[in-house]
Amino acid sequence: MTRIQLNGRKLELNGRHSLATLLKKYKINDKKIAVELNGKIINQNKYKLIYIKNMDKIEIVHFIGGG
Amino acid sequence: MKKDIFKISNEILKSRLIVGTGKYRSLKETAAAVKVSGASMVTVAVRRVNILDKKKPSLTDYLNPKKIKYLPNTAGCFTANDSLRTLRLAREMGGWKMVKLEVLGDKKTLYPDMLETLKATKVLVKEGFKVLVYSSDDPLLAKELEYLGASAVMPLASPIGSGQGIQNKINLSIIIKNAKVPIIVDAGIGTPSDATIAMELGCDGVLVNSAIAKAKNPILMAESFKNAVVSGRQSFTAGRMKKLFYANASTPSTGLI
Numbered sequence: 001m002t003r004i005q006l007n008g009r010k011l012e013l014n015g016r017h018s019l020a021t022l023l024k025k026y027k028i029n030d031k032k033i034a035v036e037l038n039g040k041i042i043n044q045n046k047y048k049l050i051y052i053k054n055m056d057k058i059e060i061v062h063f064i065g066g067g
Numbered sequence: 068m069k070k071d072i073f074k075i076s077n078e079i080l081k082s083r084l085i086v087g088t089g090k091y092r093s094l095k096e097t098a099a100a101v102k103v104s105g106a107s108m109v110t111v112a113v114r115r116v117n118i119l120d121k122k123k124p125s126l127t128d129y130l131n132p133k134k135i136k137y138l139p140n141t142a143g144c145f146t147a148n149d150s151l152r153t154l155r156l157a158r159e160m161g162g163w164k165m166v167k168l169e170v171l172g173d174k175k176t177l178y179p180d181m182l183e184t185l186k187a188t189k190v191l192v193k194e195g196f197k198v199l200v201y202s203s204d205d206p207l208l209a210k211e212l213e214y215l216g217a218s219a220v221m222p223l224a225s226p227i228g229s230g231q232g233i234q235n236k237i238n239l240s241i242i243i244k245n246a247k248v249p250i251i252v253d254a255g256i257g258t259p260s261d262a263t264i265a266m267e268l269g270c271d272g273v274l275v276n277s278a279i280a281k282a283k284n285p286i287l288m289a290e291s292f293k294n295a296v297v298s299g300r301q302s303f304t305a306g307r308m309k310k311l312f313y314a315n316a317s318t319p320s321t322g323l324i
Contacts, residue, residue, distance in 0.1 A: 007115040026118045032127055033116060034160040036152075041159050059115065061156050063126050065097055066112025066142050067087035067227065067276035 005057045013052065020047040022058070033062045071304060073272060075249050076197040076218040078136075078165060081107040083266070084296040085138065085251065087276025088126065090228075091285065098129040100279055104289040108136040110167055110274065112143070113153045113160075132161060138199065140167040145180065147187035154191065165218070166191070169201035177227040177254075181208050185215065192216035201253050204238040206245060213248050220248060221274065224265065225255030228277045232261040236268060243269040259288075259295030266299025267307070 002013040006022075013022070019042060023030050035042045036059040042050060052058070073080045086106040091097040101109055111126060130137075139157030141150035147170060154166045168187055172180030179201055185208075191198045197218040202209055204222040212220050222242055225231035232255060233239060243250050249271035256262055262273045275292055282288035 007118055009118070028116055028118070032125060032160070034113075034156040036156060041155055043159070059156075060118070061113050061160070062116050063111040063132075063137060063139065063157075063160065064114045065088035065091060065094070065126055066140055067089045067110055067274075 002052055002054050002056075004052060004055070007058070007060060017052045018048055019050050019052065019058075022052060023047065023060070028060060033060050035060055071300065073249070075199065076165065078197070080136075080272075081105070082293070082296070083272040083300055084262070084292055085110065085272060085274040086279060086289070086292075087274065088130065089142075089276055090280035094124055094126060094129040096285060097126075097280075100285045100289040101130060101135065103286050103293070104279065105293045106135070108138050110138045110140045110142075110276070112140055113157050136165070137161055137163060138165060138167050139163065141169045143171070144169065145171050145183075147183040147190070150183075150187050151190055154196065155194075158196070164195060165197040165199070167199045167201065167221070179203055179223070181205070185211060188212055188215045188217055199251065204235050204242065206238060206241040209242045209250075210245055213246060217248060219251055219271070220246065221251045221253035223254040224252050224261065227254040229255050230257030230278055230281075231255050232257050233264055233268075236264075239265070239270070240268055259291045262292055262295045263299035263302070266296055267302045269303055272296075 004011055019035055038057050073083050082105045084104055084106050085108045086101055086104050087110045088097050141153045144150035144153055150168055150170050170180050170183040170187055171177050181203055188198055188200055199219040199221055200212050200217045201221045202212055209220045224233040251272040251274055252265040252270050253274040256275050256278050265273050279285050279288045
């Protein structure tokens, strides 16, 4: 069990997850987002290589309408 | 006549009207208004993805970033650090270097915190961003932003979303006269005539969001703004007549019976 904080929400993940599988789990298109892991921006081509650890804080953002 | 080109940094924009994409009733309406406005650049915000709502349509489904230029904005940021974080994420997402910096200082007036704005501008320029900076209408601070390397300065006309129009024409005129970078009026525009006035004063462009999104008919208002900006620019380029204190008859008096 991996406890993480995703977009401000506390979650528990079963099994081993990379950033790529996490995005897949939540059906998020990785072309339209940016990911920050513990305050550090992660390059898109590293999503498959980085595995999620206990207590990780992840932010997934996208563009929305704004002024 | 020389072709009238609107250029920010090395980016040529077809329209002098930049529109925001917030506050619309739907994304469909946003897209329709943007299209009618003729804008070639739109401001967008960076927010958390709603991880639980899988069907939520995204802005990019309605406004193709390959066809219309996205200008990521830092709306809602109150510190230099928050705005830097937002724009770095935006760059990662889209690969765009052109961004709009907006560091707010007060929740009620949404007036810019210029000390934090100057700080953030310096860092962004160093990191290679082309920064369009939301600014107070202080001529000295506008010039300071230019010195720091801002690609454009965006003084407010009046508070964000207030629709109060241009409240300080004198300051705006001084800022325009002093500037070597484009001056784009941002915030407070309420009607197309406000936009025309801004353009007649010599602004290089205007940014409009609420005045279109909050109109009864946003699509028609978007078209009106398009015309108003073109009209104001033409008027500025044509050069207005001199103001006279007394009347001056339009019809010659020769041949009068």
